Amino acid sequence: MESFMDFDLLLQQIQETRLLEWIAVAFGVTEVLLARKNNVLLYPAGIIGILCGGFLLIDAKLYAETLLHGYYLVMSIYGWIMWKSKSQSGALKITKSNTNDKRITWMIALGGWGFLYFILSQFTDSDVPVIDAFVSSTAWAGMWLLAKRKLENWIWLNVSNLVAIPLLFHKQLILMSFLTLFLFIVAIFGYLDWKKELNSRENEFRTV
Incomplete structure (x- = not known):
């Protein structure tokens, strides 16, 4: 019975979804x-989706x-500039994070987590400040690595996604x-x- 209720809720949400939300999801x-x-067009597509999603979030009063x-x-614009400016010379290619990259990534994730938790707990009525802050801060770290074309960006983004899935269910989204x-x-x-x-x-480099 519960499964049918969930399915009905899903259908209701689809029917009530606004055009702007469909555009945001599509992009x-x-x-x-x-x-x-590994296509640079990811950035203009992402910027359109971000702008559409931003209007929806403001309307829903989800300020965090x-x-x-x-x-x-900001990171999408930065990443687009980085990819376009270095694509001709081939200077910006997929690489693994070095020690400095890892240190910065952890600083973004942990620092962002603490900062967002403080904002959410002190200035909003959020009932899930710890988890909400964690989802955002790990996504921050992943986006920074994506702009740098680091392999590990996918790991950080999926840590964020993995926690976001049950959080969204909890919020009935x-x-x-x-x-x-x-x-x-x-x-x-x-x-x-x-x-x-x-x-x-x-492997090509080793055989040269």
Whole structure:
């Protein structure tokens, strides 16, 4: 009986979804698929999705998530510039994180977690400040690595996705949780594709 109720809720959410939300979801999915293919067009697609999603979040008074989208927007513009400016020379290629990259990544994740938790717990009525802050801070770290074209970006983004899925279910945002599950699966293949390309280039270098 419960399964039918959940299915009915899902159908109701689909029927009530606004056009702007469909556009945001469509461009969000497009961004991830292009990222998996290591295509620079992921950034303009992502920027459109971020802007649409930002309007929806402001309307829903989800200000912390709006702040996260603002960060996504800045990192997307930065990443687009980085990819375009270095694509001709081939200077920016898929690489693994070095020691400094890892240190910065952990600083973003842990520092962002603490900062967002403070904001959510002190200035909002959030009932899940710890988990909400964790989802956002790990996504921050993943986006920074994506802009640097680091393989580990997929790991950090999927840590965020993995926690976001039950969080969205808890908030009864069933449609969005299924979207996040889809992004989680795509990110797994994205990691495997990037790792394959990286290993192939390393093997070519060894044979030269």
